[in-house]
Amino acid sequence: MDKSNILEIKDLHVTFYTEDGVVRALHGVSYDVPENETLGVVGESGCGKSVTALSVMRLLPRPQARVEQGEIWFRDKDTGEEINLLNLPEEHMRHIRGNKISMIFQEPMTALNPVYTVGDQIEEAVLIHNPKMSQKEARERAIEMLKTVGIPAPEKRVDDFPHQMSGGMRQRVMIAMALSTNPEILIADEPTTALDVTIQAQILELMNKLQEQFGMSIILITHNLGVVAQNADKIAVMYLGRIVEKAPVREIFHDPKHPYTEGLLASVPRLDKGGLKEHLPGISGSLPSPYNPPPGCKFHPRCPYAFDKCRVEEPPQVEISPGHTVCCWLHTKEETRHE
Amino acid sequence: MSDNNSDVLLEVNDLVKWFPIKRGFFGGVQGNVKAVDGVSFKIKKGEILGLVGETGSGKTTIGRLVLRLIPHTKGQVLFDGIDITAMDYSKFRPMKKDMQIIFQDPYSSLNPRMTIGEIIAEPLIVHTKMSTKEREKRVYELLELVTLRPEHARRYPHEFSGGQRQRIGIARALALKPRFIVADEPISALDVSIQAQITNLLIDLQGRLGLSFLFIAHDLSVIKHMCDSVLVLYLGKVMEYGTNADIFQQSRHPYTQALLSAVPVPDPDYKRDRILLQGEIPSPIDPPSGCVFHTRCPYATDKCKTDVPELREVAPGHLVACHYA
């Protein structure tokens, strides 16, 4: 593992075996999560963002999903050990899940158990990873965490049931719960997609503040380019189970190399520029069915620059500048392109 | 907005909608959800009016009121100068074909047991006396208009992607050649690249067919991209109302400014003053006194807690409901 990374995903292949057919949900996904930084993962629905995250947590739906290949290396800061999460016995994985790697989800309305108070649910997370702690200490910790995430009157709200809170507050509770164990990585899977922009801004601000306060890495998964632009240090762009481009945030937004990244950026109307009723260049066509992906480069049916080679062979990943990689025949060397 | 009245297609005056809250089997009315509370606006022919606001601010309710899909509590909705809220339903029925709606959810708004052709032809059967031949021709025309292919007419909704279903919804809304369309978050459920395609399609159709739109969205970037004029709602009340430039270049209401500053911009180097709103939208059952926004307004004074600000014209056609605008 690279010294500056806390997590490295290497060549991950995940397949779903369903009644409707076989879906290769991930096909050689690799990305690194740098320590104390935020990695933004963007892409449209179904491209495999959540499946990658769930693979890290080892929470893929069983028995349909199978990890066919790959490694997920995690550096345990306490012991300094590097461990491949995919080889870990379930017992051991439980000490990492929710403790060293926490995750929050898209739907704050349904992510909390309706029959227990939010306090109970936070205490439970604290106690399972700190068996020596007393019930009372766990409750104090829960109140402290609710306060940290900006819930007013936490001593009172700790006894609320989830339905007594709004969506924004529940997402704060989820964050409080996820951070109550001081994790090294927080995986946030579309944490603000279901929320209003004003509440989204509050939650993102909170995550940034807590990252500084607790010193952790964040994997911020979203389909909203604006969200990652202002909250991530590095970006990975996914399309149909592959990472098509990876780069530091500025390069992705100012100098995108992959036609898909370029198309995504050209799809969103912007507050800072663009005229009224102007045509949005965007991307033509629609996502191919995951059961029946096209041959060659998966993006070629929608790519304005596609040429013959794109239709038959998948492009390899090439590094075009330090930390900036892209999978596209346009950016491979001339000789490999026409061989 | 002080233009010649003959240009105005839809005029809404002081529209109010309260939903009574009832409790129990024998329980009486225990209060009202003040979903829409005195809203006025005009939509000119060929104009898109954008409606924005946080969840629960009353956007959908207004959309349904102006189409008379739900009864109103008070106020007027004038379509072509005729008050459609006051007239008999039987008289209103023939006017319905001039006013159509496109829904947010392309998955649930199409009947799964009807073919696309049947779905699009349905309003034609109900409202016109077209022959089967004419109907078929019109369906093909409509499919072409929304860039679908004629052979799609024989397929069922589940065979289509989200973007294609939204196109079908648009074709259905256009079947009767309406002059006015309410689009309630027509792109929010779609993928980014598909959002762009549908946005382009709507703009194109609006220009070509000279349609008027009431366009509901919570994404201000989309509103800025599409709408000629904009109405900012908060708790069922108008906070600010003006042209695209009024709202996006010189907004005067702190709520509009806060909304704008919360929109994520896809540029890591974009800098601006952020107004981070505290708290959340209060309950419309028991809205705050004075200015309804005062509980979250960073500039609120004592006056704001007691006095309701009136919607003032701060520049021609630019209206703001704030004591300090």
Add this chain to the structure above:
Amino acid sequence: MNYLIKRILELIPTFLIATLIAFILFSLVGDPFEGMRQDPRLASQVERLKRIYGYDKDPVTRYFLWLYNFFKGEWGYSIMAKRPVFNVVVERIPVSLAMGVANTVLSTLFGILLGIYSALHLYSTADYAATALVFFGMSMPSFFFGVLGLFFFVISWPLFNVGLMTPGFHPEMANLLEKTIEYGRHLMLPILLLTVLGMGGFVRYARSSMLEVLNMDYIRTARAKGLPENVVVRKHALRNALIPIVTLLALTLPGVLGSAPITETIFSINGLGKLFIDALGANDQMTLMANLVISIVLVIFGNLLADILYTVVDPRVSLE
């Protein structure tokens, strides 16, 4: 609390309307006492009974008279047993209650357990067996199953007894233990059959409820916390899965008192169910009416109980 009182007060009109409908239906069938004229020993009483139960007055007055008498414990005269209905019905309650309680407890308990087990072990042998049982229990008519049981376990292979009581058994002389054994020997088979038949619904309900809950987002959250799977299931899934089942349980309350007329008849058990069938045959309207009212009361209270239980198990629902 206020709500609870209101909810209970609401039961009154429900009860009145339901009984009124039953009453009107019986009025349409005709005068119950006319049939008695054929019997010379009873003929003299016809006029007197008609007067007592208001058959000489208009139907509305008669209904209120019936209602008044009902609450006094005067439920009418059984032309079949030639005794007051109240006595006839009350005698039948213990055996029906014993059978109903045993059957309800067993079928819900085993039904829910099996349903949850099969949801947790999807596509295992136990799951397929449970599905088969559901299918069997829900499609097999009880009289067919009953006759089959009678044939195998009473006639061919006499493991159980039928009918109550064994000749020479004197309930008034037996102690509690003897009574229990006597009841047990006779009721075992019908209870078993009713349990197997009744379980099906609960298995299916519990299984689908549990499966639904296991797919909920909050279960994923619980797993993501690092909880062991058994805690996830026991603490987070089970309680939620039981919420709809608890309501269903309350709604089975009427089943506790003789909703098994066919089974009781087949096994010659003199319970309320068999009484109903017999009374039907004899056009014994007042007995039928009493039987019906018991069911109405149980259904109404079952509904109330379901509402109250709901608020106990689900914090989202409050009595306010």
